[in-house]
Amino acid sequence: MKQSLQSWRHVFKLDPDRLIGDEALEAVCMSGSDAIMVGGSSGLTYDNTVELLSRIRQFEIPCVLEVSDLEAVTPGFDLYMIPMVLNTTRSDWLIGHQARAVEQYGYMIPWDMLVPEGYIVLNPDSTVARITEADSRLDASAVAAYAQVADKLLRMPIVYVEYSGMFGDMELVSDVRRSLYDARLFYGGGITDAESARRAAAVCDTIVVGNVVYSDLQAALDTVRALKGEQQEQQLR
Ligand SMILES: CC(C)=CCC/C(C)=C/CC/C(C)=C/CC/C(C)=C/CC/C(C)=C/CC/C(C)=C/CC/C(C)=C/COP(=O)(O)OP(=O)(O)O
Ligand SMILES: O=P(O)(O)OC[C@@H](O)CO
Ligand SMILES: [Mg+2]
Numbered sequence: 001m002k003q004s005l006q007s008w009r010h011v012f013k014l015d016p017d018r019l020i021g022d023e024a025l026e027a028v029c030m031s032g033s034d035a036i037m038v039g040g041s042s043g044l045t046y047d048n049t050v051e052l053l054s055r056i057r058q059f060e061i062p063c064v065l066e067v068s069d070l071e072a073v074t075p076g077f078d079l080y081m082i083p084m085v086l087n088t089t090r091s092d093w094l095i096g097h098q099a100r101a102v103e104q105y106g107y108m109i110p111w112d113m114l115v116p117e118g119y120i121v122l123n124p125d126s127t128v129a130r131i132t133e134a135d136s137r138l139d140a141s142a143v144a145a146y147a148q149v150a151d152k153l154l155r156m157p158i159v160y161v162e163y164s165g166m167f168g169d170m171e172l173v174s175d176v177r178r179s180l181y182d183a184r185l186f187y188g189g190g191i192t193d194a195e196s197a198r199r200a201a202a203v204c205d206t207i208v209v210g211n212v213v214y215s216d217l218q219a220a221l222d223t224v225r226a227l228k229g230e231q232q233e234q235q236l237r
Contacts, residue, residue: 001062001078002115005158006184008034009201010227012220013188013210016052016072017043024217029059031224037081037208039066041127041164050074066117070101078113083160085119085132086146093132117158118150120176123189126164140172144179151183161204163189165211167196174203193219194226201227 010033014020017040020028029036036056038049049065049072056063057076064079065072073080085093102109120143121134129136138146143161150156159180161173167190177185187200188208192215200207207227213220 002112002157004062005035005079005115005206008206010197010224011035011037011186011206011208012213013037013039013066013208014052014056014213015040015043015210016045016048018214020052020214022055024213025055026059027217027221028213029056029061031221032228033061033209033224034206035062035064037064037066038077039068039081041068041131044069044072046071046074048072050076053077064115067101070097070104073101073105080110080114081158082114082116083119084116084156085121085128085134086150087120087135087138087143088132089135090133093134115158116154116156117160117186118147118154118156118183119160119162120146121162121164122168122172123163123166125166126162128162128164140169140175143172144176147176147183147185148179151180156183158186159183160186160188160208163187166190167192167200170199170203173200177203177205191223192216194222197223197226198230201230 012028012033062078065077066081121129122136124136147159150159185204186206187204191197191209192212209223
């Protein structure tokens with residue numbers, strides 16, 4: 001499964017703390033998206049995570065957990081994505097919570113199933129920026145420097161530019177991508193329709209689509225179609 005994430009272009013992020021009906025969930029899981037990431041910055045519990053996982057498991061789409069709270073760690077996911085916030089001002093969110101989790105789980109950790117994500121949090125008004133006390137007012141060269149530290153020094157497989165709740169600066173994202181060698185660039189934040197999906201997909205490797213699933217399902221599904229259209233065009237060339 002770890003290899004397969006190298007080909008993901010589109011991911012839906014579903015929040016166990018938010019309601020989604022059966023029909024909507026089926027549409028999301030059958031949309032042609034490459035994976036479902038289960039996660040959120042607050043309100044995750046064992047019960048709501050297990051419930052969402054078991055509903056998603058009716059479908060064949062890969063399903064990974066983005067671990068933001070130890071309470072939500074449940075067996076049965078394909079992978080466990082571990083956020084490490086690079087631009088936090090509190091080392092707890094970079095490495096402290098992770099170290100305590102390792103201490104707690106000890107020998108039970110299936111290391112092959114863990115994937116670190118070097119998060120760069122850039123929307124100062126987002127819940128995640130507030131929780132992690134991220135230094136979000138960075139220019140493109142500072143963001144690219146964080147990204148390179150993750151890629152070249154820490155050897156992280158994923159750099160995640162996170163604008164959760166707003167559409168970010170695509171020029172900056174493009175600069176970040178050019179600065180990377182091996183890491184895959186995930187972009188998330190404010191993708192709300194086909195056009196914003198295309199714009200973000202043009203400058204990163206994987207787009208992550210979250211909130212719009214809950215506010216406008218058809219627009220969320222359009223974000224997949226926008227990318228699949230692009231892939232078909234590439235195959236025809
Ligand atoms: C047997 C078995 C299955 C064992 C499991 C082993 C395992 C996985 C052990 C855990 C190992 C480990 C190292 C865990 C890390 C624990 C932890 C708590 C780390 C901290 C992670 C972190 C930095 C969290 C901060 C918040 C964050 C970056 C969240 C990511 C998700 C995110 C940004 C969501 C956006 O939130 P949303 O609610 O959508 O926000 P909006 O309001 O803006 O929409
Ligand atoms: O909810 P949105 O703004 O789509 O952001 C997606 C994801 O990056 C959140 O962690
Ligand atoms: Mg959200």
